[in-house]
Amino acid sequence: MSLPHIAADQISLPHVLAALGDPTRLAIVRMLAHSADMPIACGGFTDLGSKTNISYHLAKLREAGITRTEIAGTSRLISLRSADLDARFPGLLDSILLATSDAARAHDPLPIPATGVLA
Amino acid sequence: MSLPHIAADQISLPHVLAALGDPTRLAIVRMLAHSADMPIACGGFTDLGSKTNISYHLAKLREAGITRTEIAGTSRLISLRSADLDARFPGLLDSILLATSDAARAHDPLPIPATGVLA
DNA sequence: TCCTTTGTTCAAAATTCATTGAACTATTGA
DNA sequence: TCAATAGTTCAATGAATTTTGAACAAAGGA
Secondary structure, eight states: BBBBOOOOGOOOHHHHHHHHHHHHHHHHHHHHHTTTTTTGOOOOOOOSHHHHHHHHHHEEEHHHEEEEEEEETTTTEEEHHHHHHHSSTTTHHHHHHHTTTTTTTGGGGGOOOOOSSTT | BBOOOOGGGGGGGGHHHHHHHHHHHHHHHHHHHTTOOOOGGGGGGGGGOHHHHHHHHHHHHHHHTSEEEETTTTTTEEEEEEEHHHHTTTTHHHHHHHSSHHHTHHHHHHHSSSSSOOO
């Protein structure tokens, strides 16, 4: 079971870039990329915002064609559409993920986690 | 003579992606990339919008660290900060420019099927 | 069945963004 | 000096975005 997703061919570059231009959504994508193809349920992102707000951002990512959402019971499993994105825009996702690595973030303002080990 | 620009290592990924998430600004960057290191004056972008509007978008690109603006007489010469961007986010600009190429854009407008239910 | 878990949808508020026209600065050339 | 050129800045406006809480729906377990 799965929510409707746009075809890989119809993923639009400005929409993808605009979606990833938001720090919360970029953090979500980064978490998905680091989970090694293991989908993450919505609840796994609660450090990044309220339940409602995460739902909103996840919808944006899905509508942009960046993530896939599978329904499993009461959970929704979110995964990156890495292959679709790389086919449509070769190298784009990789370079963005590389840019979000700790080294590249060294000069970025520290993201403030709502709660967590850094607090 | 040149306007103030942020340092290369302070360029922020979310800001860059948000800036390039706008179709007008993406078109500006594409024009700059295709001009083979020849800077373009603001007037060169008038196809993309009104004078005031282009000024606004060029300021956004400059503030994000994507372009450099040099003052030359009454003109301002805009150029891409390709080297700075590539040093900060390796491969990112190239993959975005590749994604804006004609081949990658082929599926952006809704394709009209020769035959089918939509006809 | 009832309750809990998981997540969405809705309406409202606050904020930000994009666009425009008028007014402005600064440089160039006649 | 005067006028034209090249862009910016400002204020206003309408649109889109982000965020929140309340209400909702669906599935699972006691």
